Amino acid sequence: MDQELLEKVMNQVKAELGAGATPAATVAPAASAPAAAPSMKGDATGISKALGRTEFVGTSIGDTIGLVIASVDPMLKDAMKLGKFRSIGIIGGRTGAGPQIMAVDDAVKATNTEIISVELPRDTKGGAGHGSLILIGAEDVSDARRAVETALQVLPKYFGDVYGNDAGHLEFQYSARASYCLEKALGAKFGKAFGMTCAGPAAIGVVLADTAVKAANVEVVGYSSPGNGGTSFSNEVILCFSGDSGAVRQAVKAAIEVGKKLLGALGDEPKSTTTPYI
Amino acid sequence: MDQELLEKVMNQVKAELGAGATPAATVAPAASAPAAAPSMKGDATGISKALGRTEFVGTSIGDTIGLVIASVDPMLKDAMKLGKFRSIGIIGGRTGAGPQIMAVDDAVKATNTEIISVELPRDTKGGAGHGSLILIGAEDVSDARRAVETALQVLPKYFGDVYGNDAGHLEFQYSARASYCLEKALGAKFGKAFGMTCAGPAAIGVVLADTAVKAANVEVVGYSSPGNGGTSFSNEVILCFSGDSGAVRQAVKAAIEVGKKLLGALGDEPKSTTTPYI
């Protein structure tokens, strides 16, 4: 993981927040369009003003929207299973669950927030995978907002090792140190390195899982297939594993190489959605 | 709800049935195309004759087809969970569950029929929501046919507050007096006003739910999210509520305003599928 870039991004976000910049302005890239980090910081003040909604935080890649509610109505507290929280941050997109989970994992590290729930709709707009709905709890809504902003800002990075062609997609993630979101959503060992391999059609994902565990000494923490309850009937096989950072990265890298060849056999050469980071 | 228009439509249907008009001719709008009420009554006699199938009733918006079976084969009675019924009406579409449920709710009010089952496939042809399969039971197949006709006829109205753009959709429904279909499918209080807010991506639906319950004094009867069992893994959060008609309508209207702004932040201005009715 390009830890340096990540920290730079976070520091910048924090600096701008401290300087009193309009929060919505710092986190609204062009909706849905794959965007490199630099072009993400368009001035969204216009949209935000036109919206005139205090709930709106910003948008990012994958038709992802970030929202906050300062105080959820008591009638919905139980239905939403909010526990002790009344202030929540909301991150959800049509395409992608892994990238949003990674981005929120970074966000909870950097803010005073907790993960309430992570849900995986069957989506990707006709693709083989999941969308996402993540609720973040905070004592203070400003913390929730900061977490949502951080997640939206860093999200394009985690689409970097999502590769696609007309036949399907591959997704790989790597974290040097998994935090609460990866632990809750994907069973990662807290504080240890975490890796994920995923492919749709699912058949390719089976081979990637086998490739990853053979490539390095890692501990499997989750294996999800279309019908085993680990997915929402997506056409994917997903392997999640923890371990030493060197081994985890090696396992992921071995699977990337194989995945691109196999998915490529069904169509064009799979292309990164943004810029590979692993 | 434009109760007057609805009654007019129903009376017309009844009159034409009484006059011995070919039933199929009264209910076949152009398949899948959003159609205003007047243009719906094309002469479908040709199609119907070409079909030459007594089961065929007609088609409507959302790739919705209406069918009847005069007497279901005894071998399928239990598998289909028909209970006491042998004559059934069938309404099902690729896009939309709420509109079909509303339309069938009107239909059971106007005919001597009962709801057997309402099932929600994950569909909308790559969109974020559901399709539908609704079975209607009747003592006499002519009642089932009349119910299916009524539902197909009124269906375009209930796509009126379905708004969409490339990023997703919003759906709102309002009934001054919920009947058996809304009760069975969505937990509505029978005989009371009923409202629904829904959005995909689901994140927007969370804010709409909160907006609705804060806007007026309503009773929540259902909260569905991608992973809580209330949806078929659609990328939606759906809130259903009952209450006094004024309060319910106010809650829905508040959510419409917010929903259009939030979904609009992810793409073009959301457009009604037909003509708003709430």
Add this chain to the structure above:
Amino acid sequence: MDQELLEKVMNQVKAELGAGATPAATVAPAASAPAAAPSMKGDATGISKALGRTEFVGTSIGDTIGLVIASVDPMLKDAMKLGKFRSIGIIGGRTGAGPQIMAVDDAVKATNTEIISVELPRDTKGGAGHGSLILIGAEDVSDARRAVETALQVLPKYFGDVYGNDAGHLEFQYSARASYCLEKALGAKFGKAFGMTCAGPAAIGVVLADTAVKAANVEVVGYSSPGNGGTSFSNEVILCFSGDSGAVRQAVKAAIEVGKKLLGALGDEPKSTTTPYI
């Protein structure tokens, strides 16, 4: 079923394998493109070499890929529920579950292999149906490879009675003698004739099921609808039945005729994906 053609295809495959032909070369039609049997045998040696992956067997219609793993890593044995097997064949596609199940049923008849699992993701790339993931177990990887090759080779045939238009699809299958894959995946009576009717939107599938059982004396072995657990929330009703071959074929043929008319009422005349075989 065109048993003669099937046997011819199988004999040819066996002959070529015996003659030491590069296996991958015998089974790689153009990815995803509907292909008639003769044009399927392109020389895929280039792709296979470029791939340089021993796991790769070939591709076929429906974005289907065939793979093998000579010895699955012990860490994944339990997660994949492989039982006694270490050598596996993998068949999976984005579009189609029925055709792949039929093709693998042929493959296990012709090879020394067993079915490990059949899973049905909700897919078809925005369509109303399922994709597939089938694991085949073998004592020796060469048997697994042969089974995968046979399945990929015969797969286009079983898309022959998959008919589609913009509104949805119909699927029909017929086997004179069901084997282990049809038994495991769809509840077919082993060794007896097997038939299947399926349509999306699901409403049409209800009428097809009733049509089939009324047309001939067959035994229903499965009825699946969007919400009854038999599907993965696909927008389909699927009927599976066993019986005497004449009766089963008659039931299927009656449903084909009705299905094409009903789906045709929602759009263009439904077209076969390859060439009808029933």
